[in-house]
Amino acid sequence: MRQFALSIALIFTAGWSAAFEIENRARFGALDSGQVLRIISTADIRFFEPMIASFLAEYPDTEIDYIVASSTEMMRAIYDEEHAFDLAISSAMDLQTKLANDGKAQRYVSDATQSLPDWAIWNDMLFAFSQEPAAIVVSKEAFGDLPIPKDRHELINLLRQHPDRFRDRVGTYDVRQSGLGYLFATQDTRASDTYWRLTEVFGALEARLYCCSSDMIDAVKTGELLIAYNVLGSYAVNREDRSDFEIILPSDFTTVMLRTAMIPHNAPSQELSAIFVDHLLQRSHGQDAQPLTQSGLDLIQMETSLNRIRIGPGLLVFLDQLKKRAFLSEWESAILQN
């Protein structure tokens, strides 16, 4: 697959003509074919490129217009501004669920969708194609002789025993800023009360708050952080300097985010969308799967402690304004102790 030559990759950093903000944009395949598949995605081009390449290998006469936006902007683009895309790919499960729940997705049924496991499909609208665990990433070098915690209890104990060492050197998502951080946090609270204790410990250690997993990992790399909590494991695994890190999937429970695809209700090239969804699902599931996230993290072995986030209206609960307001105020009071 690596031999696959990108025909032309045009990268726009400039603004989209619309109101929503795009982060990146690339075009692949036969540019003048007239068959355009417009994908809006929260995933980096680099991350999704292999999937596009394998699709174009099978359907060379297709152009793919890949637009990267944050989950919030994507929500705005589809929900509020009603831009037409053929496929919406997002790691923000709650927002994807809201889009689908509120009628912004269309149903699609095929052999590929019907063979999906129950957790990977919702209402024939949302299709999960990757599982990405929230991990604890630790810098091996900086940790030195400290024991590597295997679960949250050990982490709490470790932090409490060495407050001076960890002060200001613990990082996690700023849930007010990051949709994914918010999703991980709310799911953590559902799974166990440990989250609040941990957050309080973080607050006491004046934890740093980040917008993105990559920033956190970079911070661990530079030694700015000793430990990063709720980092997308795949981001750490896929780095070239992976060996510098200890990637911990907590054994009490590991929250797993599902990246999902949906076909918007107003998709202009629905047939192409359908073909792409089938391709996406066939490559991600089943025996011959070539998942995008070769995580190196053995999820199957720890199936019992996996806390796969369930797609469904339950996710709407934390989107509720009142609920979110209450949650954030509680979170703030825990983590911002100063």
Added chain:
Amino acid sequence: MRFLLIEDNKQLASAVVDRLMLDGHVVDHAPDIQTAYDFTATTDYDLILLDIMLPDGDGRTFLAQRRNQNSRTPVIVLTARSEVSDRVGILDLGADDYMVKPIDFSELEARCRAVLRRRGGEARNLLILGDMSFDSLSGTLKVGEHTIQLRARELRLFEILAKAPGKVFSKASLMNHLVSYDEDVSENAIEVYVGRLRKHLQNSNVKITTIRGLGYKLGIE
């Protein structure tokens, strides 16, 4: 011949009796089965004519009784026309023949002869005249060792002549005797039959002679 007629219709019976007597037969009439038993107990008959429907029973019971007693007297049953389907049963019970009523006398005569001839037995009505003997039942004429079987009309004619040898019969009276069963007998026919009979008798001393103007008579030369 001696007949027993068992018949309940008095008028019919009397006509039959008269008619048979006219032919020179002796006939007893029994109107019912009981009387018939009385007659047969005391008299031997040559032939019994039996009606089926009788006031005191079925003629077939009489038939069965006679058979049990091994009586040899032939019986001709007189049946009504509708009783045809019963004929087989009648013959099985030992009747020798049957006739449908009312009786056609020429048929009766024919059947009587047939029955008696079938029965064989001794010739009870043998007439011997000169060197000739005549069995009217079987219709055979015997001259010396030579036996001739007479045909119906020859027999009929010869019977009339042989019953009264020497008596002269006119052609007309002979015709009368034959007319009852034959329509086309003419005076010429009488001459033809007489001629045939003479031929049969040519070796006998019994001859039929013509009495010119009067008729014929049978006599010994």
Added chain:
Amino acid sequence: MSAPVAHGSIRRRLLLSLLAGAAVLAIVVYFVVQSVARQVAQESQDNVLAASALSILDSARYSGQEINVDLPYSALSMLDSISDERVFYAIRLENEFLSGYDELPEADGTVAGVPAFRSATFLEEEVRVASVRRRMSTDIGQSYLQVSVAQTLSGQKQTLARISQTSMGIGAGFFLVSVLLAAIIARSTIRPLDRLTVSVSRRGPKDLRPVAAPVPSEMVPLVASLNSFMRRLKRSLTRSEDFIAEAAHRVRTPLAIVRTKAEIVQRKADNPETRTALREMIHAIDDSSRTAGQLLDHAMVTFRLDHLSQDEISLLRLVQEAVERLRPISEMKEIELHAIGTEDSIIQGDPILLQNALHNLLDNAIKYSPAGARVTVALTRHNDGGEIRITDTGHGFPEAELDRLTDRFARGANAESIVGSGLGLTIVKEVVEAHGGKMYFENMPGGGACVSLHFPLP
């Protein structure tokens, strides 16, 4: 006899009635099952919606001058637990929208704490809405907090489709079982009728005994009238036979008496004129007697043809018996009577009628042939049947009248002088044709008549 006119069939009518009943019942079952199930499905959905709405309502607190609703996770996730459903909710304080979906319609309930339900369309999809409200004390006084929860119907539709299928299956199964039962019932109901039919149709033509086998009470009147009809028929048939016999007797006996008397008088009469007159009288009496006999014969034949029995008859025996029977008569008339041929054919029919027919033919042949003639009865057998051929050496049939010969009362012109009527041949022809045979007349090349009867083998 003409076949009875069939108008409908009891079995079919019974079957159709039973099936129609079963079909109606099956449809009723289908709808009842479906409506009950639909109600149950609706109720269970409403229960879940109500539980969800109540759990949201319960999580509401008034504190710090505002309403806090700590939306329980399960409140919405429970709605999605059986099938994937789209879920909507709205939380309102009086008419002020607090959270959820502003546009969501609500069900109007009057009593606080008791959920109300309605079906509505939201975001272009059918939804079921449960609304419940509760009184809350706030700073500005008492207010109603109202929670509405809605759910799409895909699960319910699936359930209903399944129920519909199941009730269809129940209805169809019910119908199939009914079809089977109806067929069995119809058969067992008709069976006594079939048995009766078989028992009556298997009887011989003369079997007029009453039906004695037990029958269901509904059929008793039918069988009773059938029995009564057969009794009357039997009586009537017996009467006809008796009548024929009686008529024969009544007509012919006096004629016989008169004839005998006339013969006696004629024999004794000396006057030739008287004798001629008497002979003519005797002639006329014979004619009448024979005609009466043949008329009655014909009546008897007609009667028997209507009830033709099917016995096995040997033509050889038939011929031999007839020849034996008539031999005395033929001898008396000095006519040679012969039977030739020994190849037998067995046909089916009425022996009395065939006897009568053959007797008639031989009687005719003997009667119309002059003394010294020869009458031959030849029996032959062909591939397709048996043939009886009666030839004589008499005068033969008049050529012009061969065709008309068998017409009733048509008498051969040369037979005027001979006692008898054309009825004899008519009888023969009817009998032969009733047995599927044919009668042919022809004249022999050397003179003399020939009548042949062809009988097909069964």
